[in-house]
Amino acid sequence: MTDRIGSQSTSIDLSGVPARRRRAGRASAIAGGMQAALISLTLISVVPQGLAQPAPAGQAGQGTAQRQRENADAGQENERLPAPVTTHHVLPASLGGQRYAATAGSIVLSDQAGRPTAEIAYVAYSLEGQDPTTRPITFAFNGGPGAASAYLHFGALGPQRLAFGNQGDGPSKPPTLVDNSDTWLPFTDLVFIDPVGTGYSRFLRDDQDLRRQIWSVSGDIQVLSRFVTRYLTENGRLRSPKLLAGESYGGFRVPKIAHALQGDYGVGVAGLYIISPVLDFGLRSGGLPLGSAARLPSLAAAARVMRGETVTREALADAEHYALSAYIADVLSGPRDTAAVERIISKVADLTGLDRAFLARFGGQPDLNSIAHELERKEGQVASYYDALVTGIDPTPWDVSGDFDDPVLDASRAPLTTAAVDYTRRVLDYPVTRPYELLNGEVSRRWSWGAGRQAAEAMSDLRAALALDPKLTVVVAHGFTDLVTPYLESQIALNRLPATLTDPDRVRLEVMPGGHMFYTRDGSRAQLKASAERLVARVTGDAAREGEGPRP
Known part of the structure; x- marks a missing residue:
């Protein structure tokens, strides 16, 4: 079987999107407003010291991740990942004590001429002794573009969990994994996928045209759809009930993959669980106020x-x-309507608690970076873009628009990377030596958003997939205090679905305490699990499970 790879590579016009703030050439947290926050997990990956080989002589002036990437590219064709390895484990007694298999491996994709193009790494979990014709399987993706699947894997869905992303958590937090009482494994098998350039997934040819093809909206969807099809075929799961779960840009991917699988690959998907997504980037473009409006609640x-x-x-x-x-x-x-500006300042101050004088400097429409500084300015703290309730020390308190490392995203990079590498080698017994890319900034910098003037969006795919399959069920979930992908933005997008597709039993928006990765909070993670279990029960016809737990 050959693999179809898209060829669109013309970048979308993002002239209306404020650039992210940078320090010393390194991408930092996202600033400049809602549009700039689109790519919610896009910072340059830094491999923690001790997890990679030392740099060759003469390369000391290069960044660690860049050196590793160049060295890996040079010899990639002869450095394949090991063959898949399966280990066996037991769920805790509180979850039924069932045995499950964990497989770390990869699938090599090829072009139409049969030449290898990319090697996509995955970790899959399956309960043992189950009937594959009735046992659901869920494919999980994180975002960026440029993020590995470690966030969903170790933050919410997988059988082992790492605590991260909460107040006081930092890079030195011990990367200790514990049993996850909120894993989805009791009700669905799981496959965590790292797109090309993330985790251990890599290109197999040093071909710039190939990079442009795959690192694009259309090429990415075709590659990931092809992976899902190959995995189902090669592992005897074509008859299983199938679901897709994605976070952030992964949530943008999910409707597109579902639609592509339906039409291009002959694979039906029964359910979509979409976490903290951007469903339509058009809501953030053109200088329109929808972005700042969506952030207000x-x-x-x-x-x-x-x-x-x-x-x-x-x-x-x-x-x-x-x-x-x-x-x-x-x-x-407009700003010349002074009465309108005064109304904005007064009402926004009343709703948000932001200082009136602060709001007046921005005509009542402050940018995201300024808001992050202002929320806890009196305490010398900055708020996370990813959760307004998580703060960190402001490194430059005298600079009201200064750069800072995000207290959620940046603080979690080291423990998550270390945990992922250690778990892969020690628990999964997968002897990989390739550097691990948790967040690969090269992917986001080189991403092609497609040709034409229209902003990238997934709503047309969601609408088409729902219309084609009357049994397809969708849940979109957000955190209340996420400033990167606010829940109201998804509500605006979903409001534009036709009435024939908006049965609340088929499409619903759920909002939970927390931010972009709301599942880092114990209560919200449990709520997420209960919501996902209801979705799986609905698409599999398990009425008993569908009725468990309170509906939000």
């Missing part, structure tokens, strides 16, 4: 929590209504 949620209040969609109804009505109308009136 999330800021209001953070303010309510800081006051000790409980946050629900009902409690935020006033913020949501204002954001999508009077706020947009006043913003569109």
Whole structure:
């Protein structure tokens, strides 16, 4: 079988998107507003010291990750990953004590001429003794583009969990994995996939045209769809109920992969679980106020929590209504309408608790970087873009727009990378020596968003997939205090689905306490598991499981 790889490589016009702030050539946390926050996991990967070979003489002036990447590219064709290795484990007694198999391996994809193009690494889990015709299987993707699947793997879905991303967590936090009582494995087998350039996945040819083809919206979807098809075929799972789960840009991928599988590869998908996605980048482009409007309820949620209040969609109804009505109308009136500007400042201050003088400097529309500095400025702290309630020390408190490492994303890179490498070698017994790329900035920098003037979006694929398969069921989940991909943005996108596709039993939005990776909180992770179990039960016809737990 050959692998079809897309050829679109013309970059979309992102002139309306503020650039991310950088320090000494290294990408840092995302700044400049909602549009800039699109690629939520796109920082340059740094391999922790001791996890890679020392640099050859004469390369001391190069960055560690860059040296490793260049060295790996040079000899990649002769350095394949080891053959798949399967180990056997037991779930804790609290989860039933069932035995499960864990397989670390890779699938080599080829072009239409049969030449190898890329090697995609994966880790798969399956309960032993199950009927593959009825046992569900879920393929999981993280985002970026440029992020490995470690976030979902070790943060929420997998059988082992790493605590990260919460207040006070830092790079030196011990990378200790524990049993995950909220793993999805009791109700679905799992396959965690690292797209090309992330984790241990690599190109097999030093071919710039190939990179342009695969590192693109269309090429990425074709490659990942091909991987799913190959995995199902080679592992005897074509008859299994199939689901896709994705976070952030992975959530953008999921509807597109589902639609491609339906039409191009002859594979039906029963359920989609989409976590903290951007479903339509057009909502962030062209200088329109929808991006800042969508962020307002999330800021209001953070303010309510800081006051000790409980946050629900009902409690935020006033913020949501204002954001999508009077706020947009006043913003569109322009800065010369002083009465409109004053209304914005007054209402936003009331909803978010932000200082009126601060808001006045921005005409009531501050950028994301400035907000992160302002939220805890009096305490000398900066807030995370990924969770407004998680803060870190401001390295330059005198600079109200200074650069900083994000206290969620940057602080979690070292423990997650170390945990992933150690787990692969020690627990999965997979003898890989290739450097591990948790976050590969080269991927995001070179990503092609497609030809034409229209911004990338996944809603047309979601709409088409739902229309074609009346049994396809979708859950979109967000954290209340995520400033990178605020929940209201997905609500705006979903509101545009036709009434024939919006049965709440088929498509629903759920919002949980926390930020972009809300599952780092114990209660939200349990809520995520219960929600996913209901989805799996619905698509498999398991009425008993579908009724378990409260519906959000």
